[in-house]
Amino acid sequence: MQRQKVTLKDVGREAGVTIGTVSAIVRGSRDRIFYSDETRDRVLAVVAKLGYRVNPAARSLREGKTRTIGVMLDDITLPFLASLICAVGKALEPHGYSILLCNMDAAGAARESLLQTFARGHIDAFMLAGALTRLTDEDILAVQQRGHRVVLLERPAPSPVIASVGVDNQAGGHLAAAKLLARGCRRLVMLGGPAGNAMSQLRIAGALATCRAAGLPAAALTVLESGGWTTALGYESMHRHLAAGHRPDAVFACNDQLAIGAMWALTAHQLAIPDAVAVIGFDDSPMAAFAHPPLTTVRQPVAAMGAAAAELLIAPATADHAGQRHFPPELIERQTT
Amino acid sequence: MQRQKVTLKDVGREAGVTIGTVSAIVRGSRDRIFYSDETRDRVLAVVAKLGYRVNPAARSLREGKTRTIGVMLDDITLPFLASLICAVGKALEPHGYSILLCNMDAAGAARESLLQTFARGHIDAFMLAGALTRLTDEDILAVQQRGHRVVLLERPAPSPVIASVGVDNQAGGHLAAAKLLARGCRRLVMLGGPAGNAMSQLRIAGALATCRAAGLPAAALTVLESGGWTTALGYESMHRHLAAGHRPDAVFACNDQLAIGAMWALTAHQLAIPDAVAVIGFDDSPMAAFAHPPLTTVRQPVAAMGAAAAELLIAPATADHAGQRHFPPELIERQTT
DNA sequence: TTGTAAGCGTTATCAT
DNA sequence: ATGATAACGCTTACAA
Numbered sequence: 001m002q003r004q005k006v007t008l009k010d011v012g013r014e015a016g017v018t019i020g021t022v023s024a025i026v027r028g029s030r031d032r033i034f035y036s037d038e039t040r041d042r043v044l045a046v047v048a049k050l051g052y053r054v055n056p057a058a059r060s061l062r063e064g065k066t067r068t069i070g071v072m073l074d075d076i077t078l079p080f081l082a083s084l085i086c087a088v089g090k091a092l093e094p095h096g097y098s099i100l101l102c103n104m105d106a107a108g109a110a111r112e113s114l115l116q117t118f119a120r121g122h123i124d125a126f127m128l129a130g131a132l133t134r135l136t137d138e139d140i141l142a143v144q145q146r147g148h149r150v151v152l153l154e155r156p157a158p159s160p161v162i163a164s165v166g167v168d169n170q171a172g173g174h175l176a177a178a179k180l181l182a183r184g185c186r187r188l189v190m191l192g193g194p195a196g197n198a199m200s201q202l203r204i205a206g207a208l209a210t211c212r213a214a215g216l217p218a219a220a221l222t223v224l225e226s227g228g229w230t231t232a233l234g235y236e237s238m239h240r241h242l243a244a245g246h247r248p249d250a251v252f253a254c255n256d257q258l259a260i261g262a263m264w265a266l267t268a269h270q271l272a273i274p275d276a277v278a279v280i281g282f283d284d285s286p287m288a289a290f291a292h293p294p295l296t297t298v299r300q301p302v303a304a305m306g307a308a309a310a311e312l313l314i315a316p317a318t319a320d321h322a323g324q325r326h327f328p329p330e331l332i333e334r335q336t337t
Numbered sequence: 338m339q340r341q342k343v344t345l346k347d348v349g350r351e352a353g354v355t356i357g358t359v360s361a362i363v364r365g366s367r368d369r370i371f372y373s374d375e376t377r378d379r380v381l382a383v384v385a386k387l388g389y390r391v392n393p394a395a396r397s398l399r400e401g402k403t404r405t406i407g408v409m410l411d412d413i414t415l416p417f418l419a420s421l422i423c424a425v426g427k428a429l430e431p432h433g434y435s436i437l438l439c440n441m442d443a444a445g446a447a448r449e450s451l452l453q454t455f456a457r458g459h460i461d462a463f464m465l466a467g468a469l470t471r472l473t474d475e476d477i478l479a480v481q482q483r484g485h486r487v488v489l490l491e492r493p494a495p496s497p498v499i500a501s502v503g504v505d506n507q508a509g510g511h512l513a514a515a516k517l518l519a520r521g522c523r524r525l526v527m528l529g530g531p532a533g534n535a536m537s538q539l540r541i542a543g544a545l546a547t548c549r550a551a552g553l554p555a556a557a558l559t560v561l562e563s564g565g566w567t568t569a570l571g572y573e574s575m576h577r578h579l580a581a582g583h584r585p586d587a588v589f590a591c592n593d594q595l596a597i598g599a600m601w602a603l604t605a606h607q608l609a610i611p612d613a614v615a616v617i618g619f620d621d622s623p624m625a626a627f628a629h630p631p632l633t634t635v636r637q638p639v640a641a642m643g644a645a646a647a648e649l650l651i652a653p654a655t656a657d658h659a660g661q662r663h664f665p666p667e668l669i670e671r672q673t674t
Numbered sequence: 675t676t677g678t679a680a681g682c683g684t685t686a687t688c689a690t
Numbered sequence: 691a692t693g694a695t696a697a698c699g700c701t702t703a704c705a706a
């Protein structure tokens with residue numbers, strides 16, 4: 001931006017009032033009480049006529065906050081994370097907040113970049129989305145202790161002091177397994193994401209518990225780690241499993257991409273979906289409905305989660321017990337079960 | 338951020354100099370010339386000791402620029418756009434610039450949101466990535482005429498005054514078609530993206546021209562519009578085509594997702610890749626190498642393009658002839674040809 | 675009900 | 691080679 005074209009002073013001069021008056025009226029605070037309708041209307045008219053916009057740098061400098069949320073993620077390519085970011089952005093917008101993107105790839109060593117971005121002071125609060133394995137729990141706690149608000153998405157909070165929002169992953173696993181069992185499936189494959197991923201592990205744990213409770217023998221249950229979240233890896237893992245001669249009658253994948261990749265492999269092996277093998281994904285990302293056949297999946301309530309995250313992000317600093325919001329997942333039945 | 342902990346004044350006091358001195362030394366300008374090594378070292382030591390960081394709001398207010406680039410896109414889920422954004426971010430970082438995300442979905446009517454984001458003054462320049470169909474060429478020109486820098490990615494510039502960066506799409510189409518022809522393919526399917534998408538049309542036009550030049554009859558060439566850029570749509574279009582009884586011996590898809598979807602359909606129809614049907618994608622997005630089999634594709638030089646975009650974004654305002662950078666694509670041969 | 679003025683942390687333009 | 695000081699545009703006590 002080049003130097004501001006229209007400032008409070010301009011508006012004030014044109015309307016015949018001082019900048020303090022304009023400032024107060026523009027923000028809408030106090031106006032009803034302290035200013036005459038006459039003045040208010042006149043000022044607002046000039047604001048509209050001149051096209052005045054507040055200068056955020058000046059406001060930030062004065063208020064000591066930037067109305068900007070820093071979002072860090074290690075892979076913006078993951079559809080679920082991307083839609084979560086969008087949801088957060090949507091919830092943030094009415095409050096005048098924007099999203100500053102910080103891609104981990106771009107930013108050298110994790111710790112450095114996290115602290116440096118904070119140091120830049122550009123940011124009021126931080127949203128960490130995804131596993132962000134290059135960031136230790138200690139790093140996160142350290143940032144929080146420096147007095148910065150931190151909200152975690154798709155990563156378990158390392159301590160009750162750290163705010164987080166997510167679904168109840170175990171419940172999601174339960175939902176999927178219960179449906180598969182009800183359908184009569186008895187040889188289940190659990191398709192996990194990156195090695196050691198917490199979300200993945202919880203979802204699988206939930207499904208496993210449900211299967212055991214239903215009396216399925218351990219031999220009927222196999223857990224596959226695909227090493228990532230992509231369609232390609234889902235295909236690979238499933239293909240390898242099938243090529244080794246295994247014949248499951250159901251697959252529960254820890255996200256929709258993996259599920260769709262698995263479906264690809266099943267189809268390639270002439271296994272009909274859902275007749276020979278039923279498939280359930282996780283997330284209900286946009287592509288789930290357009291898969292072929294449309295994918296049954298465990299939905300995460302993205303909009304609600306985004307709104308909750310936004311709320312935590314901009315809430316006034318309430319001492320030490322951060323909000324930990326867990327949303328209930330929902331089974332969306334389509335045509336793969 | 339809460340009120341700054343360490344300011345120039347603090348450093349100055351501690352080092353026994355004035356803030357002007359500290360400011361100049363910190364920025365590194367003039368220091369060698371105007372300041373004694375002794376003072377400089379002492380100041381820098383204090384800066385390090387106290388952990389001083391410049392306050393960007395104050396700097397913005399003073400300098401009249403924010404060192405922030407606004408990035409608008411209509412779908413951050415598209416892998417190629419996402420990686421382009423990352424590349425731009427990476428190129429921007431050494432210059433101290435950040436990326437402010439503006440998702441079109443979140444932002445109501447396009448024109449409104451574009452202008453309003455500008456109005457917020459938060460931004461030095463704007464990067465428009467993707468087709469952004471809700472934004473007319475007039476909207477873009479209007480913004481540019483208001484004195485704001487605009488750079489287009491994956492959308493043709495509506496006028497020479499607007500900067501843009503992209504690949505030579507026709508050349509890419511040529512590369513793909515030439516490879517397919519050289520392989521002996523004679524019945525080609527061109528799999529396009531969203532209806533009317535300019536990138537898609539250019540790529541297909543390039544391929545078509547090459548085929549015609551090679552003497553292929555029009556009847557051997559079929560163009561399919563899949564209506565989007567996703568794997569699912571690629572599958573759908575290809576599946577429909579095959580189900581209708583057609584038997585091409587090659588597919589050129591306008592991005593890698595479409596190509597992979599098409600491969601899925603081909604596999605489902607028992608058509609071996611590449612023996613029965615060869616496939617070429619576009620972009621060389623990360624998943625191309627992990628497709629099964631690994632996908633031959635036309636690579637866009639993402640890093641170079643990102644760097645070029647960053648350069649245009651932060652270059653000083655050079656009157657009216659904006660840079661239009663077109664990069665040469667490159668054929669990456671893997672195992673689908 | 676409105677005006678006045680003191681900063682917020684920087685940068686840049688003088689002096690010294 | 692360094693020190694003062696005036697902006698930058700805004701918010702917020704406090705005065706009137």
